Amino acid sequence: MNIRFYAPEWGNVLPFDTFCQNVKAAGYHGVEMALPFEQKEKDQILEALAKHGLELIGQYWQSFEKDIDEHAANYEKYLRNLIAAKPVFINCQTGKDYFSFEKNKRLFDLAAALSIESGIRIIHETHRGKSLYAANVTYDYLTRLPDLRITLDISHWCNVHESLLADLPDEVALAITHTDHVHSRVGHPEGPQVNDPRAPEWDETLETHLKWWDVVVAEHQKKGTELTVTTEFGPATYMPVMPYTRMPLADQWEINVHMMNLLKKRYATV
Structure with a gap:
């Protein structure tokens, strides 16, 4: 099977062309990021990605509006902007944790319709504050909406449930069987990001995440499908x-490259 790795643009403070040069040199296949609406700025980003032979995963995170009609209108606006760039796929932090099932389902249905219309795959991230914010809530959505595909950022659930999820097997x-994409950040019971996954005090926590990702990889290996991973450790003050x-207590870029190399080595024979 094939595993492709992407760098988060989140936290970058370098000129974008320099960032792309570093991403390529580190061994990533592409970048995961949101895109501006201003066409000239967007074109410059896409040209830099193409220049360095990097792929784009479109990222939507701007779920702010409390009114569902306004929320859905902006959701579609952002998704169409990403679709126009022809990304590999779009990863969405869809909906709100306080929306009803019916309101969040309206957004899932809208994303599915846009995906069919455009031919661009749209998947949905497990993220605090959004529709798939908790393991039990996501279980309900996946049971009732079996075609839903997700980005598994399980670090959020560790934080939400204040545990390493031993009581939620x-x-x-179920979430793993629906996973197309992974954010390989390491969370813990009191936060969504350990200060440095290389530190020995996080060995057990890191190993727990690795075992989850092992099952994701095995699932894709069994199906013969491609898996994508974004090494999404964030900048201060997320760090x-x-x-x-x-x-910041550690270097975001160094940690993300370390996570990519760790996973490349772990799954080299897959």
Whole structure:
């Protein structure tokens, strides 16, 4: 099977062309990111990606509006903007945790219709504050909407449930069977991101995440389908910081490259 790795644009402070050069040199296949609406700016981004031979995963995260009609209208606007760039697929932080099933389903149905219309796959991320914010809630959605495909960012669930999910095996197992894409961030019971997954105090937590990802890989291997991974450790202050100075405790770029190389080595024979 094939596993392709993507860098998050989130946290980048370099000129975009320089960032792309670094992404390519590190061994990534592409970048996951949102896109601006301004055409010239968007064209410059797409030209830089093409120049460096990098693929694009479109990213939607702007789920803010409380009114469902306004929310759905903006959801479609953002998705159509991403669709126009012809990404590999679109990863959506769809809906709100306080929306009813029917309201979130309206957004899932809209994404499915846009996907059929455009031929661009649209999947939905397990993310705090969004529709798939918890393992048990996602289980209900996946049971009732069996065609739903997801980005598994299980770090959020560790935080939401304040655990490493040992008491939610059925919920995790079902989510894995619906997973097309992984965000390989390591969460823990008190937060969505450990300060540095290379530190020995996080060995057990890291190993728990690796075992989840092993099952995702095995699922794709069994089906003969491609798996994509974005190494999405975030910048300060998502990354823990020092008090007063607000300096990050570790280097975001180094950690993400480390996670890519760790997973490439782990799955080299898959």
